[in-house]
Amino acid sequence: MEQIYTIPVNEAFDAASEGNSRGCPFCMLAEKLENNEIDLILGASMMEPDIRIKTNEQGFCRHHFDMMFSGKNRLGLGLILESHLDEQKKHFSKNGLISKPGESEIRTVSRLNENCYVCSKIEYHFSKMLETAVLLWEKDPEFRKKTSRQPYFCLPHYKRFLETASSYLSKKMFKEFYNAVEETENGYFDALREDVSWFCKKFDYRYNDEPWKNSKDAVERAIAFLCGRVQTKK
Numbered sequence: 669m670e671q672i673y674t675i676p677v678n679e680a681f682d683a684a685s686e687g688n689s690r691g692c693p694f695c696m697l698a699e700k701l702e703n704n705e706i707d708l709i710l711g712a713s714m715m716e717p718d719i720r721i722k723t724n725e726q727g728f729c730r731h732h733f734d735m736m737f738s739g740k741n742r743l744g745l746g747l748i749l750e751s752h753l754d755e756q757k758k759h760f761s762k763n764g765l766i767s768k769p770g771e772s773e774i775r776t777v778s779r780l781n782e783n784c785y786v787c788s789k790i791e792y793h794f795s796k797m798l799e800t801a802v803l804l805w806e807k808d809p810e811f812r813k814k815t816s817r818q819p820y821f822c823l824p825h826y827k828r829f830l831e832t833a834s835s836y837l838s839k840k841m842f843k844e845f846y847n848a849v850e851e852t853e854n855g856y857f858d859a860l861r862e863d864v865s866w867f868c869k870k871f872d873y874r875y876n877d878e879p880w881k882n883s884k885d886a887v888e889r890a891i892a893f894l895c896g897r898v899q900t901k902k
């Protein structure tokens with residue numbers, strides 16, 4: 669277990685189980701990583717030659733271009749794009765984009781669209797955080813209690829939490845782990861389903877005088893539960 673990840677993982681699990689920020693702790697971690705990478709790339713890392721080599725090669729996904737575009741450093745983004753475009757141009761034929769249609773040309777273009785420097789940086793740290801959460805759960809009784817106090821794990825992160833646990837824990841331990849997290853997950857699933865259903869009922873005039881209960885933000889909570897707040901797909 670890498671010590672540098674234990675503090676942020678513990679902090680996210682604390683924050684997600686308390687107060688107003690209740691949500692998926694892994695979404696919180698991913699969001700922090702994402703904001704941090706965007707700040708770095710348009711700030712301290714921007715002129716670092718070894719990082720520029722990577723951004724020239726990998727580029728960015730649409731979502732992360734949008735985040736950078738709405739940031740303050742438009743010139744920085746321009747400079748990153750200038751050298752990225754130069755690098756990408758090398759992959760194309762001299763005559764322009766694609767001289768002869770064929771599989772390898774299509775592969776070249778699709779590779780350009782699939783990579784993202786920020787996504788790959790997030791994934792690097794995020795997978796280690798998942799690992800850390802599993803190992804903390806295995807070794808630290810306090811962390812187990814904390815895990816059972818989580819409101820829920822969004823489905824994409826729940827999947828990755830289970831995958832990581834299944835590759836690090838013994839069969840017996842994994843079963844114990846699964847029973848613990850499944851209880852949290854199922855409890856939230858049922859409550860969320862009720863809230864969404866109540867939200868829909870509130871549009872029926874017969875329910876006009878009924879209170880909203882916990883359903884006012886049920887739609888956005890359902891989307892956050894199903895898809896997560898930040899995409900961290902492998």
Ligand SMILES: [Zn+2]
Pocket residue numbers: 692693694695696821822823824825826896897
């Ligand atoms: Zn999540």
Ligand SMILES: [Zn+2]
Pocket residue numbers: 728729730731732784785786787788
């Ligand atoms: Zn990205």
